[in-house]
Amino acid sequence: MAGRIRNITVSEASRPILPRHAKLKFDQTRQVWVLLAPERVLAPDEIAVEVLRLCDGVHNVEQMVDHLAAKYTAERGAISADVVAMLQDLADKGFLTEAREKTS
Amino acid sequence: MSPTEANTNIAGVDPSDGLAVLEQRGSVAETFGIPLAVLAELTHRCPLQCPYCSNPVELERGGNELTTEEWKNVLTELAEIGVLQIHFSGGEPTARKDLVELVQHASDVGLYSNLITSAVLLTREKLSALADAGLCHVQISFQGNEPVLADRVAGFKGAHQKKIEVARWTRELDLPLTVNAVMHRQNLFQLPDIIQMALDMDADRLEVANVQYYGWALRNRAALMPSVAQIEETSRIVEQAQARLKGTLEIDYVVPDYYALRPKKCMGGWGRQFFNISPAGKILPCHAAESITGLEFLSVRSNHSIAWIWQNSDAFNRYRGTGWMPEPCKSCEFREVDFGGCRCQAFALTGDAGNTDPACTLSPMHEQIFKLAEQEAAGGSNRFLYRNFAGGTLEMDGDNGA
Numbered sequence: 151m152a153g154r155i156r157n158i159t160v161s162e163a164s165r166p167i168l169p170r171h172a173k174l175k176f177d178q179t180r181q182v183w184v185l186l187a188p189e190r191v192l193a194p195d196e197i198a199v200e201v202l203r204l205c206d207g208v209h210n211v212e213q214m215v216d217h218l219a220a221k222y223t224a225e226r227g228a229i230s231a232d233v234v235a236m237l238q239d240l241a242d243k244g245f246l247t248e249a250r251e252k253t254s
Numbered sequence: 255m256s257p258t259e260a261n262t263n264i265a266g267v268d269p270s271d272g273l274a275v276l277e278q279r280g281s282v283a284e285t286f287g288i289p290l291a292v293l294a295e296l297t298h299r300c301p302l303q304c305p306y307c308s309n310p311v312e313l314e315r316g317g318n319e320l321t322t323e324e325w326k327n328v329l330t331e332l333a334e335i336g337v338l339q340i341h342f343s344g345g346e347p348t349a350r351k352d353l354v355e356l357v358q359h360a361s362d363v364g365l366y367s368n369l370i371t372s373a374v375l376l377t378r379e380k381l382s383a384l385a386d387a388g389l390c391h392v393q394i395s396f397q398g399n400e401p402v403l404a405d406r407v408a409g410f411k412g413a414h415q416k417k418i419e420v421a422r423w424t425r426e427l428d429l430p431l432t433v434n435a436v437m438h439r440q441n442l443f444q445l446p447d448i449i450q451m452a453l454d455m456d457a458d459r460l461e462v463a464n465v466q467y468y469g470w471a472l473r474n475r476a477a478l479m480p481s482v483a484q485i486e487e488t489s490r491i492v493e494q495a496q497a498r499l500k501g502t503l504e505i506d507y508v509v510p511d512y513y514a515l516r517p518k519k520c521m522g523g524w525g526r527q528f529f530n531i532s533p534a535g536k537i538l539p540c541h542a543a544e545s546i547t548g549l550e551f552l553s554v555r556s557n558h559s560i561a562w563i564w565q566n567s568d569a570f571n572r573y574r575g576t577g578w579m580p581e582p583c584k585s586c587e588f589r590e591v592d593f594g595g596c597r598c599q600a601f602a603l604t605g606d607a608g609n610t611d612p613a614c615t616l617s618p619m620h621e622q623i624f625k626l627a628e629q630e631a632a633g634g635s636n637r638f639l640y641r642n643f644a645g646g647t648l649e650m651d652g653d654n655g656a
Contacts, residue, residue, distance in 0.1 A: 171390045171430045173366055179288065179336025186366040188391035188430050188459065191290045191338055242501040244430065244458050 158248050160211065160237040162230060165249040167207035172245040174202050187245050197222075201233055207249030211237065288561065291339035292332055293530035295541065296325065296353070300346035302372050303409030303640035303647075304397065306436055306471035306478060309345060310544050313643050314533040320554070322352040326359045328531060328554055333363035335561045343370040345533065354383045361388030368393060370434075373420035374413050381420065385427045392424045393432040393461075399447035407441065409640045409649075421455045432459040438478035440636060442488055449495050453503055460503055462492055464510035468542045468598045470641045476634030479627050485513050511613040512627040516588060517595025518613070524597055525570040537563045539570055542598040546607045573597050578608060582616040 160166065168174060173186040183199040185192040194202060197218065204214045215233055219226040240246040298313040320328070329340065340360050347353055348371055360367045368391045369384065381392075394417055398404035404414035424431045433452040437445065445462065452460040464485075465471045465478050480488075492507045499505065511518045521528045521540045530541050535554040538544060544551065549569040552558055564570060572578060576589050583594045594600075595611025603612045604619055612619040638649040 169430075170428065173390070175338070175364070177336065177338060184338060186338055186390075188368065188393075188432060189291075189339075243504070 158241050158246075160234050160241055160246075162212040162215065162234070163210055164237070165207055165210045166205045166237055166241070166246050167249050168202065168205050168245070169247045172240075174199070185245065187243075192245075198236060201236065205237075205246065288336040288564065289528050290337065291341060291528070292337050293341045293343055293528075293541065294325070294328070294347075295343050295345060295530060295532055296320075296347045296350045296356070297533050298345040298643075299349045300344055300372065300641075301349075301374055301410055302346070302413060303642055304395075304407060304436070304470075305409075305474040305638040305640055306438065306465045307641040308466075308469065308471075308541050309641070310542065311469050311473070311645070312544070313345075315643070318534040319350075320533065320535045322355060324535065324554065325352075325356055328535070328560070329356065329360050329365060330363050331554075331560050333365050335559075337365065339366040339368065341368045341370055343530075346372050346375060348373075348375045348380065354380070354387050357384055357389050358387035366390050371395070371420075372408070372413070373417045374410060376420050376423075378423050381423050381429075382427060385429055389429065391430050391432065393434050394421055394424070395434045395436065396448065396451070397436070398441045399444045399451045403441055403444070407638070409638075418455070421457070425456045430459075431455065431457045432461060433457045434461045434463060436463050436465055437480075437488065438465045439480040439484065439631060439634075440478070442480055442484050445488060445491050446495075449491075449499075449503075449505070453499070457503060459506065461506045461508070462488070463506075463508040464488075466508075466510070466596075466599075467512065468596075468602050469545060470639070470646070472602055473639050473646065475627075476630040477636050477638055479512070479630045479634060480510065481631040482513055482628065484631075485510060511596070511599075511611075512623060514613060515615050516613075517592050517599075517611040519592045520596035520599075520611075523575075523593035524573040525564070526574065526593065529564060529570075537567070539573075540598065543569070545598055546601045549607075573607065580608060580610070582614075583610050586616065 158164070171188055175184055175186060177184045182193055185194055185202065200218065201214055204217070211233060215226060215230045218224070218233065219229050237246055297316065297319055298309050299316055332340065342353065342356065347369060350356070357367050367389050369389055370393045373394045396404065396417055397407035398414065401414040405411055421431060433455065435448045449460065464480070467475050471478060489509070492505060496505045525539050528540070530538050531554065532538055532544070536544070536551040537554065537560060538551055543549070549572060551569050552563045552567050554560060576593070579589060579594055583589050595613055597607040599613060600609045600611045601607035603623060610617040612623045614620060639646040640649060
């Protein structure tokens, strides 16, 4: 089947990436970050935006969690659970996919 | 402050109501702020003749359509004032030869673009060019799950097969796909098969949209109105499928408001979070608004900006908010929940757009309308009046009507 990988399971090893139909953008008019998706506009909060900006198919979730834990001096386990849950929710909605392994 | 809260925030509000999401976050996108998404009806020309078409009965001729340059200017202006998404619709938007150019321009000015199409005019090359131009999402309408009924409803031979083919190309090009299924008495029995069809097509979303009865659909009400029992069965099927397919296929459901207790929050409230642009450039509070006589809708060809028309024109302010409301709306506790329902329906059924929508049980006309719907559902002819520029053509016996 062509197209994205459905029903991905997010873990710390995942390297998530926004698919072409989920666009993270700073809305100048309303001065907020928005995630544009088919027929909807989501308004992620500050930390969610920070995570989404790292969803570039290069960073893995482990690196995102390390970054947030250091920045907010928060307990790593809790951050990890929250980030994975948030990304899994977006993936279930079809707004997040995984970088495909390079085939050589 | 935790990402989980962010997640709850994202999921906690009706996600189709982007404005509510932003309002909840206390952003500056307040009531009457510029809409997040705008519907551009590029043309009323369409090869299909669906008897429930949402276009007005008085269709706009091709010669009055905005030019390519005019549409591009509109797109630029929309992006500048804070619109985030553009829905290219019609009629059939692919009947415009400049669609790829318009989608490219939308991308260039930063608009997220959706194509709402019947699909029958598309080639794989055209769809591929649209994807390359930055198209973000494709919505294809279906009239049934098999060609006999579907082609009869569309009034177009071969339509169904073509739609299936285009749906496949859409997914092959890695574009997200929404299947839009308009439901009525004559095709509701196919709903389980339509859900399966959407799954087989690898669609992301399915809109199960019961016909809303104004314009062409009102003329065809006797042929389309479902029974109460059909609607109850439909709701049951949709709810089950929503639970079963969570995470695989998202299903949006629009109930027919004749059988509801409260009217729908039409367009999220008149002039509150939505406008569309007609083929000739009129800025409208909803796609049926031109059916209301006595309102003057200004065009992008006037000497006013789009933002000015949205904020200041009489047509938008006439039924905005709650100040215009008569009783029983005026003192109703739901007045800011449904904003009095649908103005076009109030006009079509009562002759006055300022009346309470008869879909509401509190309307003095509700009982009468409900009874009429029941009678039509039980005894109406199945014969369609097909939509066209000639004011409609009655289905012939040979078309496999009745």
